[in-house]
Amino acid sequence: MGVGIDVEHLNAWYGSTHTLQDINLNIPANHATALIGPSGCGKSTFVRCLNRMHETNPIARATGVVKMGEVDIYMDASPVEIRRRVGMVFQRPNPFPTMSIYDNVASGLKLNGFRNKAILDETVERSLKAAALWEEVKDDLKKKSGASLSGGQQQRMCIARALAVDPEVLLMDEPASALDPVSTSKIEDLIFQLKSQYTIVIVTHNMQQAARVAENTGFFLNGKMVEFSSTDMIFTNPKDKRTEDYITGRFG
Amino acid sequence: MPLSETIPQMDSSTPSAKATPLQAPAILNFVTAAESVDEERDPSPIRQYLSTCGNGAFADKTFASVMLICALSIFAIVLFIFTILVARSRPSLAQFGFGFFTRSAWDPVSGDFGALPFIFGTLATSLLALAMAVPLALGVAIFLSELCPAKLRAPISFLTELLAAIPSVVYGLWAVFVLVPIMRDQLGPFLYKILGWTGFFEGSNFGVGLLTASIILAIMILPIISSITRDIMQAVPTSQREAVLALGATRWEMIRTGVLRNARIGIVGAIILGLGRALGETMAVTMVIGNHPDISKSLFAPGYTLASVIANEFSEATGDMYLSALIEIGLALFIVTIIVNAIARALVWAVTRGAPARVH
Numbered sequence: 001m002g003v004g005i006d007v008e009h010l011n012a013w014y015g016s017t018h019t020l021q022d023i024n025l026n027i028p029a030n031h032a033t034a035l036i037g038p039s040g041c042g043k044s045t046f047v048r049c050l051n052r053m054h055e056t057n058p059i060a061r062a063t064g065v066v067k068m069g070e071v072d073i074y075m076d077a078s079p080v081e082i083r084r085r086v087g088m089v090f091q092r093p094n095p096f097p098t099m100s101i102y103d104n105v106a107s108g109l110k111l112n113g114f115r116n117k118a119i120l121d122e123t124v125e126r127s128l129k130a131a132a133l134w135e136e137v138k139d140d141l142k143k144k145s146g147a148s149l150s151g152g153q154q155q156r157m158c159i160a161r162a163l164a165v166d167p168e169v170l171l172m173d174e175p176a177s178a179l180d181p182v183s184t185s186k187i188e189d190l191i192f193q194l195k196s197q198y199t200i201v202i203v204t205h206n207m208q209q210a211a212r213v214a215e216n217t218g219f220f221l222n223g224k225m226v227e228f229s230s231t232d233m234i235f236t237n238p239k240d241k242r243t244e245d246y247i248t249g250r251f252g
Numbered sequence: 253m254p255l256s257e258t259i260p261q262m263d264s265s266t267p268s269a270k271a272t273p274l275q276a277p278a279i280l281n282f283v284t285a286a287e288s289v290d291e292e293r294d295p296s297p298i299r300q301y302l303s304t305c306g307n308g309a310f311a312d313k314t315f316a317s318v319m320l321i322c323a324l325s326i327f328a329i330v331l332f333i334f335t336i337l338v339a340r341s342r343p344s345l346a347q348f349g350f351g352f353f354t355r356s357a358w359d360p361v362s363g364d365f366g367a368l369p370f371i372f373g374t375l376a377t378s379l380l381a382l383a384m385a386v387p388l389a390l391g392v393a394i395f396l397s398e399l400c401p402a403k404l405r406a407p408i409s410f411l412t413e414l415l416a417a418i419p420s421v422v423y424g425l426w427a428v429f430v431l432v433p434i435m436r437d438q439l440g441p442f443l444y445k446i447l448g449w450t451g452f453f454e455g456s457n458f459g460v461g462l463l464t465a466s467i468i469l470a471i472m473i474l475p476i477i478s479s480i481t482r483d484i485m486q487a488v489p490t491s492q493r494e495a496v497l498a499l500g501a502t503r504w505e506m507i508r509t510g511v512l513r514n515a516r517i518g519i520v521g522a523i524i525l526g527l528g529r530a531l532g533e534t535m536a537v538t539m540v541i542g543n544h545p546d547i548s549k550s551l552f553a554p555g556y557t558l559a560s561v562i563a564n565e566f567s568e569a570t571g572d573m574y575l576s577a578l579i580e581i582g583l584a585l586f587i588v589t590i591i592v593n594a595i596a597r598a599l600v601w602a603v604t605r606g607a608p609a610r611v612h
Contacts, residue, residue, distance in 0.1 A: 053498060056493075058402065080500050080502055082500075083498055083499065083500040083501075084499075084500030085500075088494075088498035090494065090498075092491060094492060094494070096509070096510075097514065098514060098516070099513075107496075107499060108500065111496070111500070111501050111509060161495075161499070162498070162499075165499060165500065
């Protein structure tokens with residue numbers, strides 16, 4: 001089961017660039033939340049703050065409060081603990097090229113010292129099934145390299161890899177932007193199925209995608225969150241003029 | 253008029269122009285517009301120039317053959333050296349046969365020669381040097397590539413590379429005046445005290461010997477291994493590091509899974525380069541190894557390497573047999589280097605099962 005995320009007064013910088021300015025947001029548990037906005041508006045930075053990946057860049061820093069359930073992720077926990085609880089799927093599929101499909105999916109567990117083979121086998125199968133990839137790869141799990149799959153399969157494998165550590169939150173940073181339409185629709189189906197069990201935050205450039213998969217949508221512009229409400233409201237009755245301009249294609 | 257020549261061709265080869273009537277008028281308009289422009293003005297000077305440039309076949313062929321000659325010259329050089337070594341060591345080859353490589357005798361007075369102690373000395377010092385240098389070099393590379401604050405990176409990298417630029421005779425001098433006394437008075441006795449029971453630190457310790465030579469070799473191959481390893485690690489894309497970090501990895505787990513694992517073939521390559529340097533290193537080793545053709549279990553014992561004996565004795569080699577035995581020692585070094593490299597490559601192949609690592 002997922003957990004909700006409360007963000008209060010979140011600010012983030014890359015060097016001297018103020019990329020996120022005072023973001024306040026409640027992301028409900030076990031729902032999909034989409035973040036839309038033009039390139040460079042800060043939505044990727046925002047999701048990277050939710051699992052403390054933002055700070056892995058030496059020139060980046062962030063202030064503010066991010067609570068996952070009762071845990072303040074910046075005060076009460078180490079980045080390593082947070083990232084175990086928050087899975088992440090990146091824009092470009094990033095399989096481990098030297099590992100088999102099986103090892104790719106099991107890598108999160110093996111990394112944390114998990115060695116029980118029966119449970120590993122079961123987890124790999126369950127995660128690949130959840131990522132709708134099991135049928136395509138079950139015969140060469142240990143024979144084929146993770147890099148030998150097609151782009152769309154690689155991305156689903158990366159989703160399986162994130163799911164294998166049983167996270168409470170799944171962050172997806174434009175997970176389908178490097179994929180063809182068929183793979184994209186598979187990923188979207190997947191998000192639709194997964195959101196009952198995980199809290200999903202998905203960054204997307206594609207507004208139809210946000211409309212299809214997410215209950216709530218936030219619109220980011222120039223480092224600020226302009227509007228956040230139910231997806232229906234955002235797309236049918238936006239409160240802010242800038243949101244309306246963006247979704248009707250007048251800019252961005 | 254190049255344009256009016258190409259347009260009709262394009263038109264007939266574009267099915268959409270005929271298939272979809274909607275697009276046809278647009279293309280026809282384009283053709284007429286282009287032709288009218290052509291009639292009004294001279295052909296553009298750029299098109300005129302490009303049409304005189306030829307089809308590039310000559311340039312491509314020349315380029316390919318020049319590069320082929322460069323590549324073949326490598327074979328030629330290796331073959332040439334090998335032939336000369338074999339030809340000049342013929343007397344010794346005839347007298348001792350293959351036994352030259354397995355005999356321990358080295359007696360210029362009676363003309364009895366064998367290469368085994370030198371092969372042992374070369375392999376023992378080089379492998380020992382690798383055992384010491386590789387962990388240290390990996391540590392340096394990991395620090396420089398993954399952990400080092402940006403301000404320190406340039407100075408430390410510069411110093412590491414400077415270490416590679418010092419001539420080997422200077423390393424030898426330093427070893428004679430600094431390393432040998434330390435080995436004799438402090439490190440040697442200390443090793444004997446805690447590891448004497450292994451039998452590797454037996455006998456009299458004069459400060460010169462296999463261990464001292466290995467240490468100086470380790471220092472000399474450290475920079476090449478660490479700087480190449482660092483470059484390879486930095487070439488691993490950030491997306492691999494992020495993929496591991498996002499799974500909840502610690503810094504070391506990230507480096508192990510996300511960086512070292514992807515860079516392993518390149519790292520073995522760096523180690524092979526270091527080994528190559530250690531096998532052939534002459535001057536510094538000659539100055540501290542003791543120069544005595546022994547095969548001893550003790551690392552304190554003096555030894556001799558293939559390269560050192562050639563450097564030491566070539567100028568005083570009297571008699572054809574002595575000279576040809578020394579040249580055969582050169583042949584032995586040549587062969588040892590090839591075998592060691594082949595083993596190292598087989599090792600890489602075994603680890604990766606023939607599949608090269610692909611990194612996005």
